[in-house]
Amino acid sequence: MKTTYLDPAVGQYLLAHTTLPDEILDALAVETRETTGDRAGMQISPDQGSLLTMIAQLCGARNAVEVGTFTGYSSICLARGLAPGGGLTCFDVSEEWTAIARRYWEKAQVAELIDLRIGPAAERLRELPVHPAVDLAFIDADKVNYPVYYELLMERLAPGGLILVDNTLQRGRVADPSVDDETVRHIRAFNDLVSADERVTSIMLPIADGLTMIRKH
Structure with missing residues (x-):
């Protein structure tokens, strides 16, 4: 359970009443833990996964982008x-981790829907055409480059399009003035940037490590 700022019993109750991942996602989560060790925490939580699928369905996304793919969950x-x-x-810098993603895309029968582009995302995103416009984007990568x-x-986002951004609560540390590490400073600055952006409407959701939903006017 990633939501460390919630009472553990509440967190478990939430998970118990959320649609469970299937066998493919469960197997991917296990392999990610076994293969990446301490890095496994970079993988999204099952409740986030259910939310991503539902949001994509609700907004009728046809042209979606992911920045930070890791092992593909x-x-x-x-x-x-x-x-x-x-x-x-999908944009990622790791051939090693996305090799796992490729295998599981095949198992999940979504490989033909995904175009993986390896390299620094800030560079590769600039190669992405402005048209067709992006309907839905998910950012879950290095925090310094979030802006x-x-x-x-x-x-590249269509009017009414959505950007979802992960890890925007940093285990609740963004709200603790005594915390001043580099990652928290970057996330605070990003959160301030979004909340002041008159081009969008945004909401921060206390799901997992914080998920910000941003809609372009």
Whole structure:
């Protein structure tokens, strides 16, 4: 359970009343823990996965983008929610971790929907055409570059399009003035940037490590 700022019993209750992941996602979560060790915490939680699929379905996403793919859990969830004829473009720097993602995309039968682009996302995103516009984007990558990814995606986002951003609560540390580490400073600055952006409406959701939903006007 990633939501460390919730009472553990409440967190477990929430998970117990959320649609469970299937065997493919469960197997991917296990392999990620076994293969990546301490890095496994980079994987989204099951409740986030269910939410990503539902949001993609609700907004009828056809052109989706993911920045930070890791071993592929979130990309499977996004791809499963795409409208017929839709596609997902994924950006990541690791051939090793995304090799796991590729295998599980095949198992989940979503591989044909996904275009993986390896390299620094700030560079590769600039190669993404402005048209067709992006309907839905998910950012879950290096925190220092969140503002860069956000602006590049805003340039390509359709009116009414959504950007979802992970890890925006930092285990609740963003609200603790005594915490002043580098990552928390970057996330606070990003959260302030979004809340002051008159181009969007946003809401921070206390799901997992914080998920911010941003809608372009």
